[in-house]
Amino acid sequence: MDRIVYVNGDYVPETEAKVSVFDRGFLMADAVYEVTSVIDGKLIDFAGHAVRLERSMKELDMPEAISMDDLLAVHRELIARNDLVEGMIYLQVTRGAPSDRDFVFPDPEETKPTVVLFTQAKSLVETPAAEKGLKIISIDDIRWGRRDIKTVQLLYPSMGKMMAKAAGADDAWMVEDGFVTEGTSNNAYIVKDGKIITRHLGNEILHGITRAAVLRFAREAQMVVEERSFTMEEAKEADEAFVTSASTFVMPVVSVDGVSLGDGLPGPVAKRLREIYIEESRKVAV
Template sequence: MSRTVYVNGEYLPESEAKVSIFDRGFLFADGVYEVTSVLDGKLIDFEGHAARLQRSLGELDMATPVTMDELLEIHRELVARNGIEEGLIYLQITRGAAADRDFAYPPEDTPPTIVLFTQSKPGLAESPAAKTGIKVISIEDQRWGRRDIKTVQLLYPSMGKMIAKAAGCDDAWMVEDGHVTEGTSNNAYIVKDGTIVTRHLGTEILHGITRAAVLRVAREAQMKVEERPFTIEEAKAADEAFITSASSFVMPVVEIDGEAVGSGTPGPVAARLREVYLDEMRKAAI
């Protein structure tokens, strides 16, 4: 059965969806995106994703094609039309299609392009990997300097994911100036002596919506949190490690560069955070 997708104001079968070959998202990766999880047919942390979307658009001086209320209705309509109980909604907004290819931005009245589609993922919240943990390798971070803007420039993270797969691992943690920035599509954490350590916010990392919620949950549970850089060697010596993202929630990391983290099995802090996070997010879902 074909999915229903949303393209520039229309709900269409995915086979009929079209975007111009001159769209700047295609030609220049001149666009931003968000991914919102769906659990029990409801949206997880939509307000956080909407706020970050507006920030990303503002940082790139890009127009917003719909209001946030309209965007919420589009999300809900796609969930309903596609019968999504557990899964993801992908949203992409680009600077639109100019008359021809040109490095200069198109005229200000050029309509932005907006595309949304769903991905059904039954069992998303009960991922087997959450019980076994994932393995990561470290690679050099070679991305551009504005990683705080959630752009569609994802080539190097894709390369990093493939480097990890070639090494028999699940993901890669990127390292810059000797310190971990983040994973290819997630924020990175370690736990040492009961303290959760994750890199502070800045232009070096994406300001994760799940990150913000998980750190809030951790502090409310009286867990100690330090927001600072950490090294790969520090991570290997940690008691636990984990990642967070909209699609993986809280996911334990049990091996880094072939060395076991802690006991080599998911630890209690990550397990507890995942449980509490999912419970809180389900209660607040809309």
């Protein structure tokens, strides 16, 4: 059965889904996106993703593409039409498809945004990676300065994942001015003497929706959280580490730049936070 996707108000088989060659998402990476996880056929942290989408569009001066109520309805319809029990829904909004290519933004009265959503079936709760942990390398962060806007400018993060693969690792943490910013598709954390350390919010990193939930749960569990920059040297000396994202929840890290952390196995803080996040998210999923 063909996967059913959403394109500008229509639900169509993926083989029939089309957007214009003049779409600015295709030509200029002039687009934003969100990924919302699905567990038990319900959406995790949907409200947070919807608010961040709205913020990203405002930061890029994009007109509203779809109301949040309608967006929720589309997500639920895609879950139903694709019988999605566990996985993700990818959402992308572009500035639209003007009549020709131009660096200047098109008139929003004449060019409406393009809205595309599709499902991805994937095991998120039970995954081998969570049992063995990730191996991380460090790479220079050479991205643009507004990483707090969730744009589709993902070429360098993709290159970073390929650099990690070539080095026999699972992912990369990006480093700028001597400090870790974030992972290629996740927020980064270390744990030292029971304290969770992660970079403070700013334009340098994505304001992760999963990050916000995990830090809230950590504080509610009486864990100590310190939001500040940290170096790779600190990471190498950490007791454990982990990353968070919508598609991985809390994922333990067992080595950084070839240095094993702790006993080389997923640490207790990461494991407990993963349990809490999944348990609490299930309670409020929509």
